[in-house]
Amino acid sequence: MTSAQQPLPLGRASFDFAGQVVVVTGASGGIGSAVADAFGDAGARLVLHGRREDALEGLTRKLAERGVEAVWVTGNVRTRETAEAIRDAALSAYGRIDILVNNAGGNFGARLETLSPNAWNATVEANLSGAFHCATACLPTFAQQGGGVVVNVGSVSANHAHPLRGAYAAAKAGLASLTRTMAWEWADRGVRVNCIEPGAILTESSRFAAEGDILQRVERYVAIGRVGRPDEIAGACLFLCSDAASYITGAVLPVAGGPLTSTPADIDLVRQPVDA
Numbered sequence: 001m002t003s004a005q006q007p008l009p010l011g012r013a014s015f016d017f018a019g020q021v022v023v024v025t026g027a028s029g030g031i032g033s034a035v036a037d038a039f040g041d042a043g044a045r046l047v048l049h050g051r052r053e054d055a056l057e058g059l060t061r062k063l064a065e066r067g068v069e070a071v072w073v074t075g076n077v078r079t080r081e082t083a084e085a086i087r088d089a090a091l092s093a094y095g096r097i098d099i100l101v102n103n104a105g106g107n108f109g110a111r112l113e114t115l116s117p118n119a120w121n122a123t124v125e126a127n128l129s130g131a132f133h134c135a136t137a138c139l140p141t142f143a144q145q146g147g148g149v150v151v152n153v154g155s156v157s158a159n160h161a162h163p164l165r166g167a168y169a170a171a172k173a174g175l176a177s178l179t180r181t182m183a184w185e186w187a188d189r190g191v192r193v194n195c196i197e198p199g200a201i202l203t204e205s206s207r208f209a210a211e212g213d214i215l216q217r218v219e220r221y222v223a224i225g226r227v228g229r230p231d232e233i234a235g236a237c238l239f240l241c242s243d244a245a246s247y248i249t250g251a252v253l254p255v256a257g258g259p260l261t262s263t264p265a266d267i268d269l270v271r272q273p274v275d276a
Contacts, residue, residue, distance in 0.1 A: 223258020
């Protein structure tokens, strides 16, 4: 048996990230702050990015109260300059980068024919180009260290038509493809790259968070029967960055409470009571 085939020692695969440096973009709230919390609780040192300075300050203060080291950087990941500032902040504070979680993005509703070129570009740049900028900015550091892990946060919208969210869905589909290409091109430098595709996740900014009965209508389309929590996305992220996932790269993992049905009519049938 070669060294590559040797199993992990018992107890080796864990969610212990003590001493590792984790960069999380879009950490101002929602999924991003949950990911930061989870890595902090697992012992990591953090570099937090977002566009809301007050939110980043609050999260950093909360983490410090639990003994978690964290620094933060503001800026728009649509620009290469912000990506390089994030990398430089990590190297200045800690001297290394072990994990990059590309979570920053944005979404708003509009029909394609009413979507301005500026709105299209902004959506694609935030959800696709930002991950490219941050990952390529960190790559030389990963290569010099002998490896690293990238997790791109996509969306199940990538896999089906998403009326009123066409630019967002197209960008997330591109992110899944980019993940697979990064995984191949960077494998020889010890870099693993995977993508998580959340489904309906309840956050303060979720469009169904405070809109009448839309939450209940969304939940009908989820096999598990409820929307997800940000910490459930964070758990998947920790797994993909852990030793337990050491042989996983280029994967696109839906975290959506179940697959979509072939037709909405199936939902009414399957929700009917089952005779004992």
